[in-house]
Amino acid sequence: MNIFRLSIKNIFNKPLSSAISLALLVLGIGIISLLLQLNSLIKDQMNNNLKGIDMVVGAKGSPLQLILSSVYHVDSPTGNISLAEAEKISKNRMVGSSIKLLYGDNYKGYRIVGAEKKFIELYNGIIKEGREWNSPYEVLVGSKVYQKLKINLEDELISSHGLRESGESHDDESFKVVGLLKPSNSVIDQLIITSPQSVWNIHETHDHDDEDEHEHDDEDEHEHDHEHEHDDREITAMLIKFKSPMNIIQFPRQINENTNLQAAVPSYEISRLFKLFGFGIETLSYLAYIIIIVSGFSLFINLFNSMNERKYEMALIRTLGASRFQLSIMIIFESLILTILGFILGLLFSRFGVMFVSSLMEESLNYNLNSFKILIEEYWLLVMSVLIGLISSLIPVIRVYKMNISKILADE
Amino acid sequence: MIKTKDLAFNYDNQVFFKFPNINLKSNEDLLIIGSSGIGKTTLLHLLAGLLNSNSGSIELFGKELNQLSSHQLDRFRKNNIGIVFQRPHFVNSLTVKENLQLAQYIGNKKNNNRIDSILKNLNILDKSNKKTNLLSQGEKQRASIALAIVNSPKLILADEPTSSLDDSNCFNVIKLLKKQATEYGAQLIVITHDSRLKKHFNKSIEL
Numbered sequence: 194m195n196i197f198r199l200s201i202k203n204i205f206n207k208p209l210s211s212a213i214s215l216a217l218l219v220l221g222i223g224i225i226s227l228l229l230q231l232n233s234l235i236k237d238q239m240n241n242n243l244k245g246i247d248m249v250v251g252a253k254g255s256p257l258q259l260i261l262s263s264v265y266h267v268d269s270p271t272g273n274i275s276l277a278e279a280e281k282i283s284k285n286r287m288v289g290s291s292i293k294l295l296y297g298d299n300y301k302g303y304r305i306v307g308a309e310k311k312f313i314e315l316y317n318g319i320i321k322e323g324r325e326w327n328s329p330y331e332v333l334v335g336s337k338v339y340q341k342l343k344i345n346l347e348d349e350l351i352s353s354h355g356l357r358e359s360g361e362s363h364d365d366e367s368f369k370v371v372g373l374l375k376p377s378n379s380v381i382d383q384l385i386i387t388s389p390q391s392v393w394n395i396h397e398t399h400d401h402d403d404e405d406e407h408e409h410d411d412e413d414e415h416e417h418d419h420e421h422e423h424d425d426r427e428i429t430a431m432l433i434k435f436k437s438p439m440n441i442i443q444f445p446r447q448i449n450e451n452t453n454l455q456a457a458v459p460s461y462e463i464s465r466l467f468k469l470f471g472f473g474i475e476t477l478s479y480l481a482y483i484i485i486i487v488s489g490f491s492l493f494i495n496l497f498n499s500m501n502e503r504k505y506e507m508a509l510i511r512t513l514g515a516s517r518f519q520l521s522i523m524i525i526f527e528s529l530i531l532t533i534l535g536f537i538l539g540l541l542f543s544r545f546g547v548m549f550v551s552s553l554m555e556e557s558l559n560y561n562l563n564s565f566k567i568l569i570e571e572y573w574l575l576v577m578s579v580l581i582g583l584i585s586s587l588i589p590v591i592r593v594y595k596m597n598i599s600k601i602l603a604d605e
Numbered sequence: 606m607i608k609t610k611d612l613a614f615n616y617d618n619q620v621f622f623k624f625p626n627i628n629l630k631s632n633e634d635l636l637i638i639g640s641s642g643i644g645k646t647t648l649l650h651l652l653a654g655l656l657n658s659n660s661g662s663i664e665l666f667g668k669e670l671n672q673l674s675s676h677q678l679d680r681f682r683k684n685n686i687g688i689v690f691q692r693p694h695f696v697n698s699l700t701v702k703e704n705l706q707l708a709q710y711i712g713n714k715k716n717n718n719r720i721d722s723i724l725k726n727l728n729i730l731d732k733s734n735k736k737t738n739l740l741s742q743g744e745k746q747r748a749s750i751a752l753a754i755v756n757s758p759k760l761i762l763a764d765e766p767t768s769s770l771d772d773s774n775c776f777n778v779i780k781l782l783k784k785q786a787t788e789y790g791a792q793l794i795v796i797t798h799d800s801r802l803k804k805h806f807n808k809s810i811e812l
Contacts, residue, residue, distance in 0.1 A: 194706035199696070206698030509694040512655065513752075514683020515711045516676060599650040602690065 196519055200526035210495050215535050217488030222539025222574055224481035227546040228474050229570045239463055242380045245315050248445055249457050250282055251430035256457035257466065263294055263430035264459050266304055266380050270296055273427035274454055282448065283431065287440040292432045295392040298352035303338045305352055305385045307392030316379040322346055323372030329391040332368045336376035337383045346370055366395050393426055493585035496528060500589045507593065508601040521590045532582035536575050606631060612661035614647055624648055625810055634793040636802055639812030645796045649764050652794065653686050654678040666759055683712045687753030689763040693745040695737035701748050702733040705755045712756035723751045746778060754789050761786050763795045767802060779805050
């Protein structure tokens with residue numbers, strides 16, 4: 194037996210009143226930690242996918258929608274733009290590199306993106322099994338897609354039109370899986386990627402059913418020739434990296450003013466989005482801090498009442514020879530054990546919360562967030578929990594110091 | 606050696622107690638008898654070092670209690686004094702055995718064998734893993750005696766240990782206290798208004 198064990202026994206002797214303070218603390222700490230985690234995970238995820246993209250060019254519409262659809266692959270595209278016009282922009286002297294993206298189809302809800310091979314390099318995608326595509330209708334599959342849908346090399350995927358699972362299916366169009374990508378913790382994990390030509394082929398056969406087949410046998414390196422033959426070909430969006438970061442101010446405005454294309458800068462749009470988020474997060478965290486303060490009060494009232502109930506037992510412990518200091522330590526332990534336990538359970542709560550939100554996001558957006566690292570802010574939560582434990586035991590400790598053992602024992 | 610001289614105490618300048626001198630050789634037990642409100646408990650608390658006297662002196666085993674700091678008093682108490690209260694008190698979250706272990710922890714005298722032998726001696730060994738609120742009144746009284754003697758005190762102070770008991774139980778308890786005191790080599794001072802106890806003590810003082 195020692196003071197620490199005595200404190201634990203005391204806590205468990207009154208499980209109900211301890212549980213209420215604990216539950217409040219877990220809730221408060223849990224909500225704050227969950228907000229911190231989600232905020233950091235979403236920011237990480239967003240920024241990770243933003244690397245190397247200074248500007249996105251697409252059809253007119255909402256700039257945020259353009260970014261969400263072509264950088265994060267979560268919203269519908271704003272429309273299509275003509276390939277010729279996109280080429281004109283990509284040849285501008287301010288443009289360092291550009292990647293054309295084409296949408297159109299999905300396989301069981303996962304987007305099939307027509308893109309140049311640079312697209313995979315942009316996200317440091319590495320082929321785990323198989324090879325790159327060499328001809329149209331060959332696809333590389335992102336890690337989450339093949340894990341979720343149990344896709345293997347050489348499988349045939351029959352796509353549906355549009356970006357949702359329910360779209361009309363191209364019965365005659367099937368893609369062949371030639372490669373599987375390693376997990377890269379970026380958007381390509383949840384994409385099926387093919388050559389631009391594949392997407393053009395599908396939609397051209399739809400639009401011009403009687404066109405000759407041989408035109409579609411052409412491969413990537415012949416794309417350039419195609420442009421002149423088919424000026425009506427379209428792409429969905431183009432990701433652009435500038436030669437110099439200075440261009441980010443001037444060039445998007447030029448495009449928006451002088452062409453019928455839209456240029457959007459992902460970093461602007463995303464920070465705008467975070468500002469909207471931020472307001473909600475701030476409000477919620479104020480609420481959570483209030484809950485934590487209430488839990489501190491509840492802890493204090495709890496301790497204070499139990500001091501009164503246990504005054505004889507405290508007097509007894511003193512007559513056994515325990516010092517005031519030992520008794521105070523007992524009370525402080527009782528409070529700290531609860532607050533530290535509250536902190537640990539709160540963190541567990543938030544991790545379950547992250548898993549839950551992640552599974553929701555995965556269902557609706559094919560996005561997931563997985564990281565269980567402890568944030569620096571969460572260490573501050575620990576400091577705060579300890580402080581609450583100390584503050585709420587302050588008055589009970591002072592009372593123990595002033596306790597008149599003789600008077601309590603004579604009162605019986 | 607237990608000696609008090611001209612001991613007096615007053616509460617808030619209103620109630621004033623003056624106590625007769627006590628002079629006990631080692632091995633001598635003492636019965637202090639007095640009716641209610643005469644300061645019996647006050648005297649016990651003075652002897653236990655729970656209260657500081659206003660005047661006079663207490664000398665226990667060669668130590669002048671008035672000259673000890675509160676910290677030294679705590680230490681003196683845990684090394685020398687066991688108290689049996691009028692109503693038994695325990696730490697309610699602990700079992701009988703854990704209460705005794707706590708007392709040993711506070712007194713730095715960890716010894717589980719001694720706990721078992723005391724509980725056996727008091728005939729409550731089978732209750733050692735019970736919470737104290739599940740004990741009967743008699744068992745509680747015996748457990749509180751165990752708590753008073755577990756750290757081998759030189760002096761056991763008992764406050765009205767028999768006041769609520771019938772004759773046969775009164776006899777049993779006082780026999781038990783005396784037996785324990787002799788067995789563990791402690792002096793016993795019983796403070797009571799119960800005149801039935803007179804015949805069990807060679808030495809008694811009337812307040």
